[in-house]
Every structure is written in C-alpha cells, then in structure tokens.
Amino acid sequence: MARTGTGTGTLLSRRNVKLDSFLKRNMERAVYERIRVHEPCVVVSDTINKVYMHVVLSDERVFLTEYPPRTLTVAVSFGRVRDIELVNDLPDFLRGKDQERCQHIRIVYAVETPPPRRRRDRLTRERGEELPPVTPPPRSLTPKSTSEGHPPDSSLDQWTEEDPPPIPKPLRSASCPNPQTLSLLKVPRPPGPPFSSPPSPSRQSRAQGPRRISLILDRLLRRDRADPSEDKGAELHLYAVSHSSTIYLHLQSAWTRFLTRSTLLLDPLHRWRCSSGWDPPPPSNRSGWLLGRLSRELQRDGVSPEASCLLLRELRTAARRDVALRRLFWRSGDLFVFLVRSLEDGLHGVQSLSGGLWSDQLLLSTLIVQTLAVMFRDTEVEESRMDLLSANRAALSSRLLLASIGGPEPGRSPVDSEVRVFLDEFRDAACSLLFEMLLLGHQASRGPSSDSSCLTVGWILRVLQGHPHLLPFISHQAQRLLLVLSDRQDSALSPPQSVLLFQRCRLLLACLQHSSLLNQHLRSHFREEFRYCVEPSRLDVKLPSHVPISRPTVKLINCILTAVLKD
Template identity: 60%
Template structure:
C-alpha cells in the first residue's frame, strides 16, 4: 500500500460523481479529498480485496484516472493501492474463490492487477522495512495473529473458513488496515505503514518499469545520453548492435536493481460488475496520456490540465464558456475559416479540461453538428469531383481529432452512451461511416502527378481517423463484456456497420501497411511519443478486425501475411519502442497477438 490520501474537501457547487452508487462513500470522498482528486474519480465498487497487506477484506475500490484507491466498508480512510504508472497487467482470472459461499463464488469476477513495487528510499542506519516509531514486521505479525490470518499475495484457504457469504465478510470486526494521515472522524498526522512481503518475480516479469510521472515527464535525452548503439549504428553490425541496444535498454529500465512485483486481487461479487472495464479503460487512458506528455509540444498544450489550479475552475463557469463557443460555432452562415478556428479552440480547451469533455456529451446538437460537418467536408464535395482539397482535409482532420479528444476519460458518462446508442445507434453509425475514406489520392484526370502536400494532409487525416476508430472500439469492448438489452454497440456491431463501406478494406489495409512500415528497416530511428501511441492504436484496430470480423481477418491474412512474417519482428519493435514510453510494453503485447493471428493458417 502507498500512503493514505486525504484532503481539505471540495468547495460548494461540486457535482456528485458517484450518484446512484453509494451515497455514503461519495459524501466521504467529497469531504476528505482535494477537489482535483475528487473530480478525477471515475467509478467505485465494493470488492473483496487480497493484497500484500490486506487479506480477504470487503472494501470500496475507488478508481481515478491515475490510481486505484481502497476505502473501508463503511468508509473511514482512503488509501492509494496502486498507481497506473506501476501497473504491468490487468486481467480477469477464471476461477472459483473457495473463501466465498457457493452463491457468491459463481457470480464473482476475479480481477488481478500485476504491478511493480516502489523502490524503497535509502535511509542511513535504518532498515527500510521499519518505521520511525518501531512499527513494522512485529506489528504485521501481531495484526495477523489477532485476525488469525497470514499476509499473502496469493489466495490460500488454509486456516481460513472455506465458505463465507458476502454479508459475513461485511459484518466482520476487522482492525483498520491503514491509519490515515487525516480522517474525517479522527485527525491524526501519523501513518501506519504495513510492510509488504517480498515476492520473487514471476515468469511474466518485465525488465522495464515506468519511471516517469504523467504530470512531470522527463525531458528528452541529450545526444550524449542517447543509446550509443543508435549513434553508431552504421559502425556496428546489426546483430551485435541489436543485442547491445536491448542490453543497454534493459539495464536502464531496471536501474541496476532487480524489480519486485506484487499483485492486487479484487473480487467483484456481481455478474454485471463493470470494474474490470473501468480499470482497463483508465489504464489505457493513462498510458496514452503519460506517453504523449513526454512530447514537449503536447505537454505545453496540456499544461493547464497538469496545473492543480485548473481544478479550481468551476463546472458552471466551464459550462458557460462552452455554451458561448458552441453558439458561435452553430450560427448560420459561418465560414470554413471561422469554423476551423472555433473548432481549434474547442479541441484545445477539451485537451485541458475533462469537465468540458463531460459537458460535451450532454449536448446532442454539438456532436451531430460535428458528424454532419465531417460528412459534408470529407465526402460531400468529393463525390462531385472525386478529389480532396486541402481545406477539406484540414477541417476533416480537426473534426476527427476533436471527437477523439471528447472520448478521453469520459467512459463513465451516462450521457455519452445514451447519445451514441439512441435510435439504435444512428449517430454512432453516421460517425463510423463518415470517418472512413479512400487512402489513395485521386486526381481529376487520373494522370496528373499527386500533390505532395495533399498526400501529407491525407496521411494526417488517416492517422486521426484511426485514433477515433480506436476510441469507438474501446466503447465496443466495454459493451461486448457487459451485454444488456439496451447495449448493442459491441465491437462486432461496429465492424458490421463499417463492412458495406466501399473503402473499408483499403482503409484497414493502409493501417496495416503503416504498422509494417514503422517497424521496418526503412526507418532507423526510435519512435516519438505520438508515433508510439499511434502504433498502439493501430495494433488494437488490427486485433479487433482479426478477432471479430471474418472478412477483415481473411483480408489481412491474405494481403499482409507474408509482409508481417518477414518484416514485422518483435525484436525490432523492442528497439523502436523506447522503454521510457509507458505505452511500449502494452504495445509489444498487442503486436505479438496481431502477429499470431495474422500468421495463422
């Protein structure tokens, strides 16, 4: 467990983010967290928790866009369990927990979070396992003795009742797991630090850990600090250079010390639990954003969102400014240039303020306007002449980028799914069909040379379209795992909507070609943050095509099987993806799956 998080409370006028879930928990969070923390909370669910310091305790799992917190049941403290920058993997485990009753066992969703432990700070003359007041292992032993349990990272049933119902877990009188720095009922500046039991690395252990925080990413290395293999690639044989590169990257990633992994197990006793989906979505958002923040230009653009003072802007003020901007955008007779400038302002503001993104989905008029403008700009005029113009491509790319930003960190907004699923997904269908276009430029007489500027603009649009389609597929994955009568926007549904599009195969083929190109020997340099994110998104798109649509899967295997077999190599991808990019490791896992399915006969 990390340190306990408390705060000074939020000011008046703050909305209730967890309405309909748990009023007592939401009230506690509003009183005891900073506004900046409370505003970033996405979801909460009660779960049975097993970790290094907690053994089968019924607790609230509170999820923000950067961390997983735990609170007692009923809530008395809020404790950081794990930061997403330390997470290696989040998976569902197919098992039947023996410590639950037969009824709860069958409907339980077991979530396993594998993460890297924080490296202990070095202190002179003192063991890192002990605390200033002598608390440490003796306290853990005493607590374990009183509870009759053994701290562990696995889930043994030895010495523990084999079957208990959820109500029994909730009624048990347990000692406080962690004492807060300050709680609502009893302020106390001291912290009780329960000790982690060291775990040997598992077979899936990685040599890479995330060492950078999303709010303070490291600056790019100077030429003297870069990989010497990269600087002298022309002087070193490729095989030796690749080996040296991997060894150097591995050594820097581990920091010269062996990393220790830990596991957090969450047992959501509900067949309709969405906690796993929220965890996956939050983790995806985190690794994308923290990777992009390694780019100085992107970091400057989002500087306001990284500043805690930005959280002091009230929701009412944001809504007022949003309404003003939209009224100008929707006025009659507005020109293309004015529309472009207003959309650029909207996109920049959305980058910086998650509240604006939430407000966006509450107004169907704005989203419909963007989709309609995209249809007219990208396909309307093109259908007459068969030719794109620079203005069309610029405006279309900006619309798609703006929509993609609006999807970020708004997964728990009910207004979003309600808007996209209304009238059997009419708006979602229009958005999907509008963003697909022919990746080949056409000239009026079919013989003139292709304009290089237009080719660049088209490539930028296709990159943006992939990012938006990635966001829609994430929405589809959520629906696919939690089917209900009202939720039909699954991945399969998305691909079925796109299947009749005349340019779908060439669009997907273009994305596959870009994966092969960026990992080929034609590009020697490592990937920039935005390139790493785009590679991750393209791999997710290709994986969805291979898993959920037979026609697209067959197309990829028949047209790109040989290219992927001989050009796309995991070892080459390891060299291209910098270890300091949080998205690198998940991208390698996705790429391995894509290769496996593409090369399958």
C-alpha cells in the same frame, strides 16, 4: 464523480452515498471529481487476506478503504502497473453460483526497493503520495451469505450492522484523519511552456518554481520508469462477486489513459499545449461559457471554412486542457450532432472537388475527427455520453462510424503529394477516433445482455462492414503499421507516434478477433509482410522501455503476429 459498479446494462449506476460522502471529506476536490468508479471486492495482496473492501479507482491510482470506510490507502499507482488481466478460475473461498459469476482480476505491478531513508524522505515530501499500507488482522473474510446461500452483490448495504465484516484497524478515525495517511493527492506539475525570450531578472524568481518542479518531475519519471527487472514484483487480486461488475473495464480504461497521458507528456510540444491543464481547473461556468461561444460561432450561418478551422482548433485545444468542457460537450449534445453532420456533408462533397479544395475539406474533416476523439477522453463515467451515443438504437454513433472511414473513393489517386499528406492525417485521426469507439465497445461488450445491445465491438464492426471504403481503410492501417515496424533505422518513435502505434494495434487486433471478413482480409493480404518484415527482437529499439506505453504495445504486436501467422 464516483459511480458504483453494479448497473442496469450501462456502465453507470447508482451511487453509494455513504462512501461518496467519506471520499468527498477526505480527498481534495480536484481528485474526488476525477474518481471513475468504486466497487466492493474481496481483496488479496501481500498484506491483505480475503478482506471485503471498497476499491476506489481514480485516473492515476487504485485506492482501498475498509467497510465501513475509515482510512484511505493507495493500493497501487498506474505508473507501477505491468499488467491487468482477468483470471479464469474458481476461487476456493466461494461456493456455487458465486464461484461462477466471480470476476477475478489480477494486477501485476513493480515494487521498487526502498531507497536510503534520507532520499526516500525527501522524495516523499516532494511527491506527497507515500502511504503506510493497510495492515489487516490475520483472520480472513469472505462475503456473508444471504438467506438463499449467495453472498451479497457489490452493494454493501446487504451487510448487517450486527455482524459486520472484520476490517483492518484504522490508523485514525474518519472524523480525525491522519494527515500522513490522506496526504496522497499532490500531483507534480510538468514544466510549463518554454519562454519565447530570456526571462528578465524580475521574472527569474517566479521561474524558479517551474524549473524546480521540472527537475522533480524528470527525476520521478525516471524513478517510476526504471527497468522492471530491477524492481520486485507484486500482485493485487480483486474478486468482484457480481456478473454485472464493471471494475475490470474501468481498470483497463484508466490504465490505458494513464499510459497515454504519461507517454505524451514526454513530448515537449504536447506538454506545452496542455500545460494549463496542470493548473487549477477553470470554473465550470467559464468552461460552459467557452463551449457555448464556440458552439454558437461554429453553427452560425455563412461561417467560412477558414473560420471553421480556427474555431475547431480553439475547441480542440480547450478540450485537451479542460475535462469539464469535455463533460459539458456530451451534456448538451447539440454540438456533437452538428459536428457529425458536418463531417458527413464534407466527405460526401469531397468527391467532386479539385485538388486544392479537396485538401481544404480534408483538413476541416481531420479537425472535426480530432476534436471528437479528444471529447471521448476521461469521460467514461459521464452518463450523458452513453445516453447520446446509444439514443435511437445508436443512430448517431452509426453515422459517426461510417463518416470516420469516408474520404475519396477507393481507387481514386491523390492529386499530389500535399493531398496525400492530408489524406494520411485524416486516416490517422480516424484511427484514433475508432480506438475511442472500440474502448467504448469493449466496455459495452461485457455489460448485461451484450449480445443484443448496440455499441459493442461486434456491433461497431458490423456497422463498418457495409462501407465500401472499409477494406482500403484497414489496408492503410496495416500498411502504416508495417512501415513503422520494418523501418531499419535505429531510432525510437516519438511519444505521439508511439501512442498512435498503440491505437493502430488495438484497432487491427479488434478486426482480427471480432470480424471474420477483416480477419481473412488481413491474413490473405499481409501475412507474408508480417512474417518477414516485423522482427520482434528489434521492437525495443522502436519502443524503448522508459516509454510508458511501450510494454502494452509490444504485447499487442505479438498478439497480432500470432493471429495473422497462425495456420
């Protein structure tokens, strides 16, 4: 459910009931429930000149609607976005403190040259997302000043009905929406799981639909991921006139999630595992029943490690497919506490185990970490998540961070190659979990009073800094990054490898930027390796342009090189 961007120190805040009601009437339920945030901003684009509008952010698109809301238009799809950045400037249409506290967000995206009309019409029917653009009047608009000389904050209630802001002329009234304007929510389904045996004649007719959808999806993916040099570039500028605005944070998070999902969907195995996630979501009572059953069985006395592994695999698979289950996970909290405690107990006891038992315990710990990492996805606006993670001065978060880099003592060699494989898998899973925590930390770092609050990036690294395994853990992440980038084989990374590389880069860059200890460690131990082993000119081989997450990963790698090699 959508949340507005003004808040009281958390990422969540009061809702705009009027706008929520409009969105609920004019959006399909599945899309409405996945809206992350909406916030009023001054909008500037090729067709809009300083118009105060609602910016509505979903998992896949940025929508715009007027004040008061009348029509809903797609401003940009994340499949076309090339960069999202904060611009450090003083907008000339604002004055005084409003200039200083304004957040200017620039979204750079590619606009494809329109195809021939016949092909465009066919793809429009298949995709169901092409919309006429908002066409505003020629005059410009800035937020109306209050009696103290300040424009209103992101709450639109401060506008007066007697002097409303000028808005683009609506295509249709809200009570009689234009179906062409609002038919923008049909998402193509990816191909289903492969058949285990050739389909019988009676099943062939039912298989025609998935095959056709697969062909459409492949064509649309190629169309969306065309060489950006062949596209016409465009920019969308959002000006949030509030020091507590979180729209930029949510834009970055939503774009990252979209790039990750789009990349993983290129992997047939991942697409098969998550295929049911593209079907209509299961009823919430079914999600709650499944979560409750797995939680009870996992916490039952005397459950064996083998049974725990099976239950965790089932929970992880269900969480990947069902966002409702992930939200319910944070609302209850009991299972989260149990998993953190199980992770601590398992890694503390691993030191005294023999090789075979050590492998079993590492496997169980890896499944716990992987499951927790999945639970973070697409739950940024879940209030209970922030409440649980920040409770008691973020005690549970601190325990989770310390446990995630646990394992064998520094200097203890793996018993055999099998154990080494399990240890590498655990560290890969820990990297993904720390990436999720850092996403949370970047959001908290920009909130009000972030210098004294917990869960910021700086706080996360300070918690980890006292752990004896931190430096070996970060060294391992740097070594794995160098191993991938220095590989001379002319082969692209698989989609899961590309996503893990992106997460590893975000982790290492955060260490370089926010921790003097880790910055010094990485520069003193890996400077020469980064200088001579990483060839930026060969990155396009490992990270081809058609993979959605390649562009931001290359940007992160260049930032890491700059930070490590600077004098």
